[in-house]
Amino acid sequence: xxxxxxxxxxxxxxxxxxxxxxxxxxxxxxxxxxxxxxxxxxxxxxxxxxxxxxxxxxxxxxxxxxxxxxxxxxxxxxxxxxxxxxxxxxxxxxxxxxxxxxxxxxxxxxxxxxxxxxxxxxxxxxxxxxxxxxxxxxxxxxxxxxxxxxxxxxxxxxxxxxxxxxxxxxxxxxxxxxxxxxxxxxxxxxxxxxxxxxxxxxxxxxxxxxxx
Numbered sequence: 001x002x003x004x005x006x007x008x009x010x011x012x013x014x015x016x017x018x019x020x021x022x023x024x025x026x027x028x029x030x031x032x033x034x035x036x037x038x039x040x041x042x043x044x045x046x047x048x049x050x051x052x053x054x055x056x057x058x059x060x061x062x063x064x065x066x067x068x069x070x071x072x073x074x075x076x077x078x079x080x081x082x083x084x085x086x087x088x089x090x091x092x093x094x095x096x097x098x099x100x101x102x103x104x105x106x107x108x109x110x111x112x113x114x115x116x117x118x119x120x121x122x123x124x125x126x127x128x129x130x131x132x133x134x135x136x137x138x139x140x141x142x143x144x145x146x147x148x149x150x151x152x153x154x155x156x157x158x159x160x161x162x163x164x165x166x167x168x169x170x171x172x173x174x175x176x177x178x179x180x181x182x183x184x185x186x187x188x189x190x191x192x193x194x195x196x197x198x199x200x201x202x203x204x205x206x207x208x209x210x211x212x
Contacts, residue, residue: 042137042144046184049101050136051195053077054129057107058199062124067115074107096147102139106132121200129196133188137181 057070078100085098113128114120 040180042141042180043184043187046137046140046180047133047187047191049103049140050106050133050188050192053103053106053136054110054132054192054196055199055202057110057132058124058128058196059203061111061114062121062200062203065119067111067119070107070110070114071104074103077103099144099147101136102143103136105139106135109135125196125200126193129193130189132196133190133192134185136188137184141181 053074057073060073061067061069063069081098081100085095085100088097089095109131110124110128113131114124117123117127
C-alpha cells in the first residue's frame with residue numbers, strides 16, 4: 001500500500017512541478033516588455049527556460065522509463081500557461097500580453113534521444129540535454145515572430161509592476177551582439193547538460209525515498 005501511495009503521489013507531483021514551472025515562466029517571460037534590453041532578456045529567458053525544462057523533463061522521463069514523458073511534462077506546462085494567458089486576457093489585457101513559450105518540440109527531441117539510444121540514461125543526459133538547449137531559442141524566436149510588434153504592445157500596455165529603473169530610455173538592441181538566438185542556443189547547450197544531469201540525480205534520490 002505504501003509503495004502504491006508513493007507512486008501515485010509521485011505521478012501527481014509532476015502536475016505540481018509543471019504548474020510551478022509555469023508560474024516561473026510567466027515572471028521570466030516579461031522580457032518582451034523590457035524594451036531597452038529585449039534581446040539580452042531573451043537570452044536570459046532562453047537559458048532559464050531550457051534548463052528548467054531539462055531538469056523536470058528528464059526527471060520524470062527517467063522515473064517512468066517511458067519515452068514521451070518529457071513531452072507530457074512540457075504539454076502540462078504549456079496548458080497551464082495558456083490558462084494564465086486566458087486569465088490576463090479576461091482582465092482586459094491584449095491577447096499578446098503573455099507569450100506562451102514553445103517547450104514541446106524541445107522536449108520531443110529529448111524523448112527521441114532517449115528512445116533512439118534504447119533508454120540509455122547517460123545518453124539522455126549528454127546527447128539529449130544538448131538539443132534541448134540548442135533548440136528552445138530557435139523555436140521560441142519563431143513563436144515571437146508571430147506576435148504583434150513587441151514595442152507597440154509594451155508601450156501601450158506597460159506592466160503595472162514595472163520598476164522605475166526599468167523604464168525605457170533608449171533602445172539597446174544589438175549593442176553587445178547581433179544574434180540573441182545564437183547566443184541563447186550556445187549558452188543553453190552548455191548549461192542544459194549539467195542541469196539534465198541534476199534531473200537524473202534527483203531521480204536517483206526519489207528511488208531511494210520510495211525504497212525507504
